Amino acid sequence: MAVPAAVEGLEEELTCPICLGIYSSPVSLTCGHSFCKECVQEARTHGHSLQGSFSCPLCCAQADPAMELLPNVQLRNIVQKFLDTPTHQEEEKHEVQCEEKGESSGKQDKAILCDFCLQEPQPAVKTCLNCEASLCQAHLSKHSTKSPLKDHVLIELCDAQVLADRRCPQxxxxxxxxxxxxxxxxxxxCCVTSSHKNHEITSLEEAFGQAQNILPGILKKVKNCEAVLNENIANLLKQEKEVKTKESLRRNQLENLFEKMCLQLNNKKGELLKVLGHNEEQQLSRIQTRIQELKEGKDAASHGVQELEALRSQKDLLLFTKAFAVIQARKHKPVRSEAGVQLPAPPITLNELTINTILRLFQHFLSDIQYYFEVPPVCEHLTSSAQQQSGFPHNSTFTIPSPYSSFQFGVPSPTFQSVVPSPTRHMQSDQSFSEGCHFWEVDTSNLTWWKLGIIHHKFECYLQMSNNQLHVFLGQKRITPKEFPTALKVVRVELDCRRNTLSFYNVPVKGGDRAESLRLIETVSIPSHYPVHATFGASDGNVKLL
Structure with a gap:
């Protein structure tokens, strides 16, 4: 276990102080320090050219630049034996592999090299601001031990551009x-000669300390700003998603709408073509029947001609007389000349006037579609202006005030309120309408007399049911009587303030799409006086808003 430690210690002793690598052709100076031959030659050449003399890179002992460099044979042998050891060969092989791996994985990473290494510059670890040079670990140690250099400012590793930025450009x-x-x-x-002469100046250390004190507060504000921005971005992304979703829904609804319109248009086209086809069949049937009748008469006439031609050659008096008497006794109706038969009138009138009228109506229809796309009808929650203040919201039933109670009708004056009995009772909404398009639907199934419409202090327009007859009124003028539909149970009142129209619809109560199955009763052009209120009237029973 002591062998690797001894080898590691020996490697440190066999390292050149200049290139920081194992000695290569080591030579010794007169001071006793050894270096690689190439390293000391380059250092001697560099030192001689700059200063005119040469000194040892380690102890700075003066040496003769022209002195011959003698090889250190003993040190060279020791280096060779060290290089031949298996431990060193394995380490060298591992270093080569690591270098190859590092080159393949990070070729683009540019390391900052030491400015004092002469042969093979090593990666630098610090930068000296005073020297404006980067130092490797070995040269950094020597830099820190020299007394004139101890006061130099060392910073984290940086390149020449960063060094330039740390100096005053002026x-x-x-x-x-x-x-x-x-x-x-x-x-x-700058503090004493430039425009900053009379400014408030402090050291970088003091500015750094002050910045450190206020940094948490500023950081908190920036984080709060970042959080608000993130929230705003999240809200916008959510809104963007909602817009896309709603737009997709609108597109689908629009496609379905036009598909239904095209389907109904095609159905109407099919109905009209079927009517035309049936009319054509009737006309052709009459023509064929008349042709058959005429052919039968023609056959009978042709047979009579043949008999008379044959009778002309008869010489027997008796036979001629008898045969001629038979032919003469037959009825011969006179045949009048006719251009054709009487045909039924066509069920559809299709001429230039009709075509132009239909196209004009179709253009109005397209204009109406565009209008309703821009201003869709809004169903308002109406409130009552009668004595009870609870109002009558949708899907609720309310009772028209009795004839003996006071009630408000229209925009009243003090003399317009009455307690006189009346066969009919009225109510109007607190909600008024001045713009847009609005509608409300009323269930009238349990009423025998009722009126629905709008009211203004200058006019009133309504649809009235009385004695099973419908009448539309604009003020005191009856517009037109309407036939009573047996299925009239729910009435829609639709107010269009932009077009100044009031429309009444029959709403079916069973099956189907209510919007598709609406049947127009009447549309009235009303004066452009606003605001108006919804008005209701009934002789008995309850009115229910749907």
């Missing part, structure tokens, strides 16, 4: 001070 001195006024690092000359 004076070339080390940046050793800090200007609080301008928040910059400066050199000593």
């Amino acid at each position: 004076h070339g001195k080390l940046l050793e001070c800090y200007c609080k006024t301008d928040s910059v690092c400066i050199c000593v000359l």
Whole structure:
């Protein structure tokens, strides 16, 4: 176990102080120190050219530059025996493998080399600011032992660019001070000669200490800022995901909508083509029937012609007379000339006027679609303005005030409230409408007389059911009577403030999509007076908002 330790100690003794490697052709100087022949020759040449003399790199003893370097034969033999030992060969082989492995894995890593190594520069470990040089471990030890160099400033390893950044670009001195006024690092000359002369100056050590004191607070603020930014980014990413999800949903809904529209358009096209086909069959059937009748008459006429032609050659008086009497006794109806038969009127009128009208209506339809895409209908939660203040939210039933109670109707004046009995009762909503598109649906299945619409202090528009008859009113003017649909149980009132229209729809209560199965009762153009309120009227029973 002592052999490896002895070999390791011997290797240290056989190391050249210049190249820090095992001696190669060792030579000795007059002072007794030994070096590699190439190392000492390069050092002697370098020292002689710079200073005119040569000194030992270790003890600085003066030597003659022209002195012949004598080989140290004994030291060379010891080095050779050391190199031939198995332990050293294994270590050398392992070092070669590590170097090859390091070259293959990190060829791009550039190490900073020692500036004092002459033959094979070793990796540096520290940088001296005063010398502006990088030192390996061996030369760093020598640098620290020399008294003139002890006060030099050593920093972590850095390259020439970093060294340049640590000096003042104006004076070339080390940046050793800090200007609080301008928040910059400066050199000593900047403090007394430049624009920083009258500024608040401190040392780098003091500035470092002050910065260390306020660093935690600033770090906390920056971390809080980072956390807020991360939260904002997370919110934006979440919003981005929601936008994509909603956009995908809208696209699917739009595709489904137009597929349904195309399906209904194709169905209507099929219905009309079927009607045209049926009408064509009826017309062709009449024509074929008349052709068959005429062919039968033609066959009978042709047979009579043949009989008369044959009778002309008959010479027997009796036979001629008898045969002619039979032919003459037949009924010969006169045949009038006709261009065709009377055909049923076509079920569809398709001419230039009709086509233009349909295309114009289709353009209006497309315009309506665009409008509803921009301003979708909004279903409002209406509230009552009658004496009870609970209101009538959707999916709830409320009772119209009795005839003997006071109630508010329209935008009242003090004389517009009444306690006089009335066969009908009215109520209006607190919620008013001035813009947008709104609708509400009302269940009227248990009412015999009712009215639904909107009211303003200048006009009123409503749909009224009375004696199983529907009437649309705008003020005192009855727009048009409507036939009573037996399935009229739920009525939708739709207000479009942008187009100034009020529409009434029959809403089926069983099966199917309510929006698809709506049936328009009437659309009325109303005056552009806003705000308006929803109004309800009934003679008995309850009104239910859906």
